[in-house]
Amino acid sequence: MRLAVCVKEVPEASARTRIDPGTLRLDRGGAATLNPFDAHALEEALRIKERTGEGEVVAVMMAPLPAADSLRKALAIGADRAVHVADDALAGSDLVATARTLAKAVEREEPDLILLGQQGGDSDGAVLWSALADLLRLPVVSQAASLELAEGKVAVKRQTEYGYDLIEAPLPCIVAVSDAINEPRYPSLKGIMGAKKKPHETLNAADLGLGADEIGEAGSRTEVYALADPPSRGDSVRIEGDGAAAEKVVEYLTERKLI
């Protein structure tokens, strides 16, 4: 069983995110971490490997070189190998160009199962897995709240607003896991110290056979023209905590027949 997990690095939740006004891209210069949603995908891959007692977990990431720290964390947590696609020419890749790059990197691994977190903690896109499935022509199941493997198939409980869909898909396939699927483990000290000894491959666009027109801004299908703060809601009412605030809140809600 070969398990590929796509991971990315995102700014730390506590860090203030900032858009670079020149490039209109997210400033990734601050403290960063392994995308918390991807930690669930990695955890699920490790549990599958532990359950079946065999297999290999490879973490695949497209990101600038400094993001290797997050990939190393994936190795410390338990991934067996890491593949890092890093190339200056990838800067500015939108979802389409990113999916194209990841598809190439994942394809090389010939995985039986490709796992992703449901979304990136930075842009909250939640679409990369479907783009990847389209490019790789593989079945895809999203919002997986649990996952079982049997006889060349994967059975997924897909979380919906109303309950669960039970979905079966043949392998190989792509599963985007929800953050309810498991509780990711912390890397152990042994894992941390052993991470450097694990294979950690760095590839550029040419290694994946990607041309300059397929990646970066040239390979992107979307363009950001401008960014602005969301308009403020003019009708907001501020109730100060002066001892009678609770009553005022109740009064306000009652007036509008909200309670």
Next chain:
Amino acid sequence: MDFDLSDEHELLRTTVRAFAQERIAPVAEELDREHRFPYELVAELAELGLMGIPIPEEYGGAGGDTLSYAIAIEELTRVDSSVAITVAAHTSLGTMPFLLFGSEEQKREWLPELASGRRLAAFGLTEPGAGSDAGATRTHAELRDGEWIVNGSKIFITNAGTDISACVTITARTGDDEISNLIVRNGSPGYEISTPMRKMGWRASDTRELSFRDCAVPEGNLLGPRGAGFKQFLEILDGGRISVAAMGLGLAQGAYDLALAYSREREQFGRPIARFQAIQFALADMATEIEAARGLVYKAAWLKDQVRPFARESAIAKLYTGEVSKRVVDRALQIHGGYGFMDEYAISRLYRDQKVLEIGEGTNEIQRMVIARHLGL
């Protein structure tokens, strides 16, 4: 010269920090209030390999260096001292004697259980009449028919009485002018452990009085050569000082973090108090002292990792962090104003937890004596 931590040390720091914030912080106040030993957290720490950081892998430890150990203790203390001292006392005081002085047989027998964190170990040095003057130990052991018969008492012993405590290594007088270290297994007839002592701080940690009444200990439980006890406990304390210094550093950092966050939120006179120079200067002084403290602690740990003399530096680090943590936690609470005096604010717990850092494992005064001796005085 290189002040960068390695990737491994950085990742260890972020891991222990995340663990402390996510797992310990939510329960720290409750554990403190209820004086409840954190069994679940110890089990989780054991899972991560943090109950035996500097113990070699062949004995079931994580095989980490002293710097890793110091960083882990720093990050734990930043959030909760009770958990940190449980790990630190177990590692530096409870487990280390076996690694440093145990026979191969003793190491094989005890270390795997201790270094994995399945069981805890304690070190019994202090007695009601022998604190800073540890050489004044009165507990004595007499060899009779292949057994040591121990009589005496110990006080302020960490980790001796938990449900998972395996043993205590005690200093005992084995002759007129002779101190030796003996391993006493929990449950040995004649070895009695008091109820938990009630403390000002470190309330979730296990602290006991021990008494030995004709307690029979197998002759083979002597640790190292007979009569080496004095030298051995000095060596144990030298190493232990690095972890207590890391606690002082972590406590100061934690107090500073709380004060910084609070000063940004708290508004008085129409603006966050962080905008007032009085608060800014206090925070600037705190940050300055913490930076200096970190340098001292890491240097002492680094020296030990280089297998170079570190006793002077560990005493300096212990003394300095003890005093810095006092100044920092005091100012941090002051910044919190009246709220800081309330139990529900973490800073009040940090304030209570700080004091013993100037007492335990060698008082400030003893550190000054050690340092003075290293100055050739």
